Amino acid sequence: MKYxxxxxxxxxxGCEFFQPKExxxxxxxxxxxxxxxxxxxxxxxxxxxxxxxxxxxLSEKYVxxxxxxxxxxxxxxxEIDFVEAEIERKVLDYRYALMVHAFERKYINKHLxxxxxxxxxxxxxxxxxxxxxxxxxxxxxxxxxxPESAPNIRQFRRNFKAYPEGNVDDLKSYIxxxxxxxxxxxxxxxxxDDLILGTPMENIENKNxxxxxxxxxxxxxxxxxxxxxxxxxxxxxxxxxxEFIQDQIRDILINKRKIALKKELEEKIYDEAKQNSxxxxxx
Numbered sequence: 421m422k423y424x425x426x427x428x429x430x431x432x433x434g435c436e437f438f439q440p441k442e443x444x445x446x447x448x449x450x451x452x453x454x455x456x457x458x459x460x461x462x463x464x465x466x467x468x469x470x471x472x473x474x475x476x477x478l479s480e481k482y483v484x485x486x487x488x489x490x491x492x493x494x495x496x497x498x499e500i501d502f503v504e505a506e507i508e509r510k511v512l513d514y515r516y517a518l519m520v521h522a523f524e525r526k527y528i529n530k531h532l533x534x535x536x537x538x539x540x541x542x543x544x545x546x547x548x549x550x551x552x553x554x555x556x557x558x559x560x561x562x563x564x565x566x567p568e569s570a571p572n573i574r575q576f577r578r579n580f581k582a583y584p585e586g587n588v589d590d591l592k593s594y595i596x597x598x599x600x601x602x603x604x605x606x607x608x609x610x611x612x613d614d615l616i617l618g619t620p621m622e623n624i625e626n627k628n629x630x631x632x633x634x635x636x637x638x639x640x641x642x643x644x645x646x647x648x649x650x651x652x653x654x655x656x657x658x659x660x661x662x663e664f665i666q667d668q669i670r671d672i673l674i675n676k677r678k679i680a681l682k683k684e685l686e687e688k689i690y691d692e693a694k695q696n697s698x699x700x701x702x703x
Contacts, residue, residue: 450483466479
């Protein structure tokens with residue numbers, strides 16, 4: 421088939437339709453070469469809970485995408501010497517891969533144990549700690565962004581510096597009332613760059629040096645005061661603390677179980693087939 425730089429798109433509203441070559445009586449909404457697209461082909465592709473305008477836009481986009489795809493297929497057939505048998509084999513391989521994947525997923529979902537105890541996580545961490553080097557600086561801290569116009573800043577500053585000693589309830593109450601942003605999970609690791617994004621501290625040239633030299637810092641910008649008190653820190657390329665990556669390790673261990681179940685299923689099917697003489701290997 422030669423490539424013809426011509427296509428026709430006909431929409432149902434207010435247009436006359438050509439009679440497609442197929443035997444169906446349904447009017448086509450688009451044609452590309454000898455291929456036709458029908459309104460019924462869009463069934464299930466357009467959400468029902470959207471406006472008529474959005475539905476029309478999505479329909480038009482789908483039709484245009486379909487036309488472009490058909491033209492690419494036609495042009496590819498002209499330009500590339502495809503071997504039909506090879507294409508069919510690849511299509512079958514892909515189909516079978518989808519079938520096997522669905523079967524494996526069903527088996528894994530049925531047999532997978534997603535419970536991972538802390539001992540397993542700790543053991544994996546200590547055996548492979550060199551694999552868990554930090555990519556960014558992390559800290560344990562408290563942080564607050566307070567408008568300069570907020571009342572009793574001096575008392576807040578004293579309470580903030582004294583934390584976790586002093587009047588913690590007053591500090592948290594003040595932050596609830598006046599803070600633009602805050603972070604009070606002082607026992608949880610957080611990525612330093614994420615915390616200081618949008619603050620004057622994000623422009624610090626050497627953040628490693630800053631972390632090693634400062635336990636408390638206060639800066640100002642655009643009518644706001646930025647307070648941070650650091651209790652612990654880890655520099656990038658150091659081994660990550662276990663509590664910072666324990667969810668990651670849990671996912672790794674569960675994924676290993678999935679791989680083991682996949683292998684188990686494969687061996688199980690092989691052994692059953694061997695016992696029942698369902699295959700032969702000729703040598």
